[in-house]
Amino acid sequence: MSKAFDLIIFDFDGTLADSVHGIAACMREAFASFGLRPPTPEDVRPRIGLKLEEAIRQLIRDGRDVDVAGVAARYRELHDSVAAPATALFPGAAAVLSMLDAADITLAVVSQKARRSLTQLLGQLAIDRHVDLVLGSDDVAAPKPQAALYEQHIATRFSDLARDR
Numbered sequence: 001m002s003k004a005f006d007l008i009i010f011d012f013d014g015t016l017a018d019s020v021h022g023i024a025a026c027m028r029e030a031f032a033s034f035g036l037r038p039p040t041p042e043d044v045r046p047r048i049g050l051k052l053e054e055a056i057r058q059l060i061r062d063g064r065d066v067d068v069a070g071v072a073a074r075y076r077e078l079h080d081s082v083a084a085p086a087t088a089l090f091p092g093a094a095a096v097l098s099m100l101d102a103a104d105i106t107l108a109v110v111s112q113k114a115r116r117s118l119t120q121l122l123g124q125l126a127i128d129r130h131v132d133l134v135l136g137s138d139d140v141a142a143p144k145p146q147a148a149l150y151e152q153h154i155a156t157r158f159s160d161l162a163r164d165r
Helices: 020-033 041-047 052-059 068-086 093-102 115-124 147-164
Strands: 007-011 106-110 133-135
Touching: 020 041, 020 052, 020 068, 041 052, 052 068, 068 115, 093 106, 106 147, 115 133, 133 147
Parallel strands: 007 106, 106 133
Antiparallel strands: none
16 A cells, blocks of 8 residues: 655644744843833744744734844844744644654655754654654745745755655
8 A cells, every 4th residue: 555645744833732822922031122112922923934034023912123043143142042942743643743753654844943943842752753854944045935945955855854764
């Protein structure tokens, strides 16, 4: 019997992991560092998946020019100590990944997070052993949801992974 799928691609935030509270806490602290009114989790939730700088631009409600790059840099500094500890897998996510891994299906995880943060979270959540390919925002020229993400990065690497199996 053949497999129905050879490759499954997962997004991280909001698909495998509930990260909204951690991201919101990190945004609150980064905004506070610049004297900005901090966003609420409700403000943050619809912006998860955007590039960090774009999310920050959309969340600024103070009506003044802000050092968006500085706020983003502060967010990144805080990520491991603030956002990561508040990130949890959705119920059943680990079991699904384990089952797919056991079925010899190649698993990819993509995110707007930087690769270092994404890799750290996959390890923290003990699911890294199931994932064959990890692509963060700094790994790709064309981020999700652009088709080039698959065409230029995943398809090529998937071919290499399949050949190595």
